[in-house]
Amino acid sequence: MTVHLVGAGPGDPDLLTVRALRLLGLADVVVHDALVDEAVLRLVQPRAHIIDVGKRPGCGVPQIEINDLLVDFGRRYNCVVRLKGGDPYIFGRGGEEAIALTAAGVRCEVVPGVSSALAAPAAAGIPVTHRDVAVAVTVVTGHRRDGASPLDWSALARVGSTIVVLMGVAQRAAIAEGLIRGGLAASTPVAVIETATRRGQRVRRTTIAELASMDMKAPATIVIGAVAAYDLASFPVAGHAETLQPEIGQAEASARS
Amino acid sequence: MTVHLVGAGPGDPDLLTVRALRLLGLADVVVHDALVDEAVLRLVQPRAHIIDVGKRPGCGVPQIEINDLLVDFGRRYNCVVRLKGGDPYIFGRGGEEAIALTAAGVRCEVVPGVSSALAAPAAAGIPVTHRDVAVAVTVVTGHRRDGASPLDWSALARVGSTIVVLMGVAQRAAIAEGLIRGGLAASTPVAVIETATRRGQRVRRTTIAELASMDMKAPATIVIGAVAAYDLASFPVAGHAETLQPEIGQAEASARS
Numbered sequence: 001m002t003v004h005l006v007g008a009g010p011g012d013p014d015l016l017t018v019r020a021l022r023l024l025g026l027a028d029v030v031v032h033d034a035l036v037d038e039a040v041l042r043l044v045q046p047r048a049h050i051i052d053v054g055k056r057p058g059c060g061v062p063q064i065e066i067n068d069l070l071v072d073f074g075r076r077y078n079c080v081v082r083l084k085g086g087d088p089y090i091f092g093r094g095g096e097e098a099i100a101l102t103a104a105g106v107r108c109e110v111v112p113g114v115s116s117a118l119a120a121p122a123a124a125g126i127p128v129t130h131r132d133v134a135v136a137v138t139v140v141t142g143h144r145r146d147g148a149s150p151l152d153w154s155a156l157a158r159v160g161s162t163i164v165v166l167m168g169v170a171q172r173a174a175i176a177e178g179l180i181r182g183g184l185a186a187s188t189p190v191a192v193i194e195t196a197t198r199r200g201q202r203v204r205r206t207t208i209a210e211l212a213s214m215d216m217k218a219p220a221t222i223v224i225g226a227v228a229a230y231d232l233a234s235f236p237v238a239g240h241a242e243t244l245q246p247e248i249g250q251a252e253a254s255a256r257s
Numbered sequence: 258m259t260v261h262l263v264g265a266g267p268g269d270p271d272l273l274t275v276r277a278l279r280l281l282g283l284a285d286v287v288v289h290d291a292l293v294d295e296a297v298l299r300l301v302q303p304r305a306h307i308i309d310v311g312k313r314p315g316c317g318v319p320q321i322e323i324n325d326l327l328v329d330f331g332r333r334y335n336c337v338v339r340l341k342g343g344d345p346y347i348f349g350r351g352g353e354e355a356i357a358l359t360a361a362g363v364r365c366e367v368v369p370g371v372s373s374a375l376a377a378p379a380a381a382g383i384p385v386t387h388r389d390v391a392v393a394v395t396v397v398t399g400h401r402r403d404g405a406s407p408l409d410w411s412a413l414a415r416v417g418s419t420i421v422v423l424m425g426v427a428q429r430a431a432i433a434e435g436l437i438r439g440g441l442a443a444s445t446p447v448a449v450i451e452t453a454t455r456r457g458q459r460v461r462r463t464t465i466a467e468l469a470s471m472d473m474k475a476p477a478t479i480v481i482g483a484v485a486a487y488d489l490a491s492f493p494v495a496g497h498a499e500t501l502q503p504e505i506g507q508a509e510a511s512a513r514s
Contacts, residue, residue, distance in 0.1 A: 119369040159395070
């Protein structure tokens with residue numbers, strides 16, 4: 001009778017936490033987002049109900065209905081997994097779900113995940129807080145609720161932190177303009193990572209001045225700052241880590257047993 | 258002949274990634290920091306060399322010697338794991354090690370981990386980007402290199418993001434002063450999480466005005482902003498998740514096989 005708000009990480013099942021993997025093997029019901037990879041869903045134990053409540057442009061289940069669904073499942077099943085891309089408390093609306101569950105008297109726990117905000121840059125060989133180059137990292141979302149107060153991009157430009165934008169594809173022109181107005185040099189390096197850690201991952205480099213005109217498709221992570229020019233050791237994308245492949249079956253077996 | 262820069266997560270072995278767990282089972286050598294938990298080190302395969310290069314106040318191995326050690330091991334062993342608390346690219350100096358290894362011609366890969374910057378708040382029930390309360394989250398370190406340019410705390414105060422400070426225990430008075438000078442209300446909530454996700458985890462709440470006078474000990478994560486007053490669903494600290502304990506042996510067995 002517990003709903004587990006579980007981070008699924010950036011996509012590659014190897015970046016699930018041990019606890020997340022184990023819960024997928026125990027779950028009676030899994031309620032997941034659009035951002036959760038198929039390869040992760042294949043690790044769910046075969047008798048579990050799997051429900052997709054993913055929000056996609058123009059459709060998807062309203063948040064209040066997701067909350068109600070989780071409360072209902074939490075009362076009827078022993079182990080409910082609410083599976084979210086990345087980390088449940090990083091722009092995942094996990095807080096809202098936790099509040100709804102607690103208000104309804106349903107036990108609720110959180111399993112932090114590897115946030116795409118940090119793993120997508122790593123998958124591109126970018127150390128977001130590289131010494132002497134970045135004093136901090138700020139994670140923002142480009143997707144704002146209607147009527148929400150806008151972020152002070154000018155103030156952010158002055159902090160000197162690396163900026164990682166999630167869900168920023170549609171807003172990239174406004175973000176670039178705000179940061180340049182705030183004093184960020186037009187030549188500031190930018191990296192765009194599409195479908196990070198998954199097959200089809202694509203990394204491109206540009207500058208803040210050119211960001212608006214770059215063609216890109218969601219889901220993409222945008223990294224802004226001097227570190228975006230780095231191309232160091234990266235996380236090997238699925239299919240390129242052959243030497244470790246034979247072990248994957250064992251982890252799956254462990255989760256399913 | 259690969260050095261893997263691996264994030265060990267915030268402490269609880271359940272928050273290792275599947276890939277990190279598997280690499281601990283394959284490693285010939287593990288070179289770890291002071292922040293890596295004993296319970297994580299017990300997952301290393303028994304024939305591996307385990308080397309502690311942890312930096313502690315007043316002692317520890319200089320970074321250049323760690324780099325040389327990794328280059329040497331990377332040339333001599335098949336699978337070297339450089340194990341770092343949290344995520345290797347979040348204030349972990351993973352970038353510097355990647356540069357040294359690549360310069361020496363040693364193959365190097367990164368395995369992102371669950372950053373303590375995000376998991377410590379989750380362990381305290383704090384959703385760092387809770388909707389309508391926080392528009393962003395900024396992760397900073399309180400530990401600055403001698404002569405490094407200081408962070409513009411005033412600009413950061415104006416961004417309106419949640420602020421998570423790692424390694425900030427010694428600098429907490431200066432941080433609070435800078436943020437208040439930048440316009441942060443003296444009543445802004447603050448949460449301090451000591452030894453997050455481990456036995457002995459302690460969470461305390463205060464305000465930015467009172468932060469300097471609060472007694473605390475490292476390692477601690479300091480969360481500043483409206484979200485710091487929240488106490489929602491949290492990650493259960495080791496020893497409190499009895500229902501899942503029997504499964505842990507299987508994941509270990511998988512890693513060791």
